[in-house]
Amino acid sequence: MSVLDEVRAMMIFARVVEDGGFSAAARKMGLSRAAVSHQIRQLEAKLGVPLLRRSTRNFSLTDAGARYYDSCRTITLEAEAARKRVEVLRDEPVGKISITSSVHLGTLRIVPILDRFRQTYPGVAIDVHLTDEVVDLIGQGIDIGIRSGPLKSSDLKSFKLYRTHRIIAASPACVARDGLPETPEQLADHDWVMYSRVPETLRLTCNDQEKRIRVSGSVRVDNATARLQFLRGGHGLAVVPLCDVADEIVRGDLIHVLPECKLPDLEVFAVFADGVTRSAKIQSLLEFMRREMRGIDVGRSAG
Structure with missing residues (x-):
């Protein structure tokens, strides 16, 4: 009899004592009366002592059975408490x-x-x-x-949290130095703040026409916060999420370059x-x- 089998038999024994009989315990546990009786006999064989005095219609606990029941009852209560603790985690945000x-x-x-x-x-x-x-x-x-x-x-x-537009932005200092691109093709002539997660070839839709423009720059970063800092510092154009710079665009601290051209949107997900x-x-x-x-x-x- 393995430890797991023994624990299961202990819980069955506690149920028999509490329900006052093999048949009642079997009904509540979804087992046959014979299966319940077999579990108790195996438990007694494992322990080497009788736990119950059986008669045709009834039973009583032996002294060993009464003492053993206390331990079986404790295990049963702990199992029930563990189940309820898990159910709380399932049903309540804790x-x-x-x-x-x-x-x-x-x-x-x-x-x-x-x-x-x-x-x-x-x-x-x-x-x-x-x-x-x-x-x-x-x-x-x-x-x-x-x-x-x-x-x-x-x-x-995955669970989608939000979708935002990507835009091309520049600082006023960058525009004053290098000029403002007026066509998609002119983007290739400007210096860029390159971000590792944005392709070097931009895919733009301008007036229902798709354009593919390869860009390059003297600043390359792998962190979006660094990208914003270099953008604000005037080190080049950059592709950024609109939601990250919307207030700066409104204030004029950053300039939306070629607003008639659209980049693929950025989608953000929770994954698990x-x-x-x-x-x-x-x-x-x-x-x-x-x-x-x-x-x-x-x-x-x-x-």
């Missing part, structure tokens, strides 16, 4: 959530949202990993990763392993993030 994001997006949007989320759900603990590396969520035991699309094919599930969203805490956070990002999602706003 427990720990681990989440990873790029440094720029995490600092700009995710961390402020997580701050507000914890104000609403203080029972949730947050473990945040900000890195520009693509993290192995399953290998590192992380619940949610925030990634921009298009997503590579994988076993991970299959089954993670069964947890109420994960579902609550995903919906909370999506609501918080409604204003920058061009799919759900006037933008």
Whole structure:
């Protein structure tokens, strides 16, 4: 009799004692009376002492059975308590959530949202990993990763948080020095702040015509915050999400270059392993993030 079999038999024994008989216990546990009786006999054989005095219609506990029942009852109660603790984690937003994001997006949007989320759900603990590396969520035991699309094919599930336009921007200092491009072709003649996640060949749609323009620059970065800093410093043109610079465009601190030309939109997703969203805490956070990002999602706003 293995340890697991013994624990199962102990729980059956406790049920027999509490329900006052083999038949009643069998009905509640979805077993046959013979199966319940067999489990008790195996348990007695394992222990080497009788636990019950049996008669045709009734039974009573032996002294060993009465003492053993206390331990069996404790195990049963602990198992029930463990189940309820897990059900609470399933039904209520409590427990720990681990989440990873790029440094720029995490600092700009995710961390402020997580701050507000914890104000609403203080029972949730947050473990945040900000890195520009693509993290192995399953290998590192992380619940949610925030990634921009298009997503590579994988076993991970995804939940779209928002979609925003990409634009070409320049600082007034850059325009004063190098001039403002007036045609897509002129973009190739300008210096650029190159970002590792944006292709060197831009795909633009201008007046219903697709243009492919290869660009280059003397500044290259692998971090979106660095890209913005060099853009603001006048080191060249850059492709940036509109939602990151909209206020600066309105103030005139940055200039929207060739606004009639459209770049492919940027989509941002939460990705996670299959089954993670069964947890109420994960579902609550995903919906909370999506609501918080409604204003920058061009799919759900006037933008």
